[in-house]
Amino acid sequence: MKKIIFITLALTGCTSQNMPVNKIFPLDRYDQNVDSWIPPNKENYNIPILTETSQHSAFLSLKSRYFGVSANDESPWNPIFIKKKLAATGEKSIKNIVEKHREKFTSPDSHIYGENFRERSYFWKTELKKNTTIDIYEQFNADNRAIMITESSVRMLPTTNPAFYDFKKAGEGYPFDMLQDSSIRPGTPVYIFGESKDKAWKLIISPAVMGWVKSDDLAKTNETFISQWIAYAKQNLGAFTKEPVSVIDSKGNFRFIAKIGTLLPIKNDKTKGDMVVIPIKNEDGYAKIAYSFVEKDTFSAMPIKSTPKNFAKLIKSMVGKPYGWGNLYFNNDCSSEIRSLMLPFGFFCQEIQQISSGRKKYIDLSKYSSEERLMYLVKNGKPFTTIIYINGHVMLYISNVKINDRVLPMTYQNVWGLRPEKKEGRSIIGGSVFLPLLSVYPEDPSLQSLANRKFFKLIYID
DSSP states (O other): OHHHHHHHHHHHHHHHHHSOOEEEOOOTTSOOOHHHHSOTTSTTTTSOSSOHHHHHHHHHHHHHHHHOOSTTOOOTTOHHHHHHHHHOOGGGSHHHHHHHHHHHHHSTTOOOBOTTSSBOOHHHHHHHHHHSOOOOOOSOOGGGEEEESSOEEEESSSOSSOOBOOTTSTTSSTTOOTTEEEEEOTTOEEEEEEEOTTSSEEEEEOSSOEEEEEGGGEEEOOHHHHHHHHHHHHHOEEEEOSSOEEEEOTTSOEEEEEOTTOEEEEEOOTTTOOEEEEEEEOTTSBEEEEEEOOOGGGEEESSOOOOHHHHHHHHHHHTTOBOOGGGGGGOOOHHHHHHHHHGGGTOOOOHHHHHHTTOSOOEEOTTSOHHHHHHHHHHHOOTTTEEEEOSSOEEEEEEEEEETTEEEEEEEEEEEEEOBSSSSOEEEEEEEEEEEOOSSOTTOTTBOOGGGSSOOEEEEOO
16 A cells, blocks of 8 residues: 555656646636726716727628628638639648648657647547548639538647647647637638548638638538628628527527627518528538527627627626637637627727738837836727737737726736746636736736737727
8 A cells, every 4th residue: 555655646746847837817806897897887888989980991891801702802702812712822822731730730750649648649640631631622613602500610620639739838738729720600601622531521711710610510502592691791780799699590490509709691571570690501511591580689780889888798798708729619719709809890800810911000019118018008098999919819908997006908808827937837817807917917926927928019990
């Protein structure tokens, strides 16, 4: 018995030395009540922050990204746009992108781990490589236009198996499945570029992301469906303003769970009342129109007015939800949180991609100290319309708040955690929260401030 106890203690000691130190960040002093940060008794509570002209312009741009078929519309249903994608060569070609992902995770030299903490086997890599076809459809085919009929994970390769890096390092291992890229909401138009060998997966492009989705999660579309869907969307497009909502069709069949960020057309019916238009799949795998009645306080015509009251309503459904790396388990990550929040107002936010590609104007404060950054944000931040980008993480400026006689910026964000300045580990937050930007967090002064990261840029939505 003594020998067994000795071995157990020895193994425990060895593990604790190699594993990063993770702990839970205490949120006790930071009120998570939405009304505390967006007070209903404020004079501007019902006054729009953005002009109707600004919202209308953004909304037109959003609809062109989803459903546009004109020359410059980057929509998955636009033959002109898709033909350009198919014709791309070199680094930007779809075949090259898929091949790079495949080699990264299936090469014999790659060190990736499964959910059991063990390194992925040669057999696993070989089978995944065989299943990941790089035979991209070279010609545009109208029948390859499709629509999502439920929310679907977007994977870097066609598998549900996770691929973790070294679980002994902070920021690696669970929940950072490196094959998980994003998720796509039901009703989203997509184009199919290819299919896995086992036919269980489709390689698609959506308005926001490209990757592999389960074949069962989408339905192909024909010209009749697309014309009808676009006509509905142009006439009246709506968004869910609460979550989760169980969407039941008019015949009583469950179809999907809708969340904030799910956009669907509205059919105006004087006899039956307004109905949400939803896509379902027929026996041949093609989409057809169906309808659903949803409660009025869960769904609204777009764009909704940009009042603090409406921001508060949306955030009340979102705050406190778990963090999802690449929308793992259909939980938002940082960028999906902001994108989902802004969509009902008519804004399609792809801020990280737009900054990195130089397509978005921003204020770069990276050369300034954390104190200077905070003071600039306090003076120049615009509540609900200033996005803060700090090298792979985004958050939304909400207001200024007084802490220990200092005025500091309050943010809303979905974040995994804060990292120590000089050692491995994380102080885990793991969800969507209200959190002030501070130079030093009194709960643990050793933590690196989010305001002190390498990059610090502000994007104004207007």
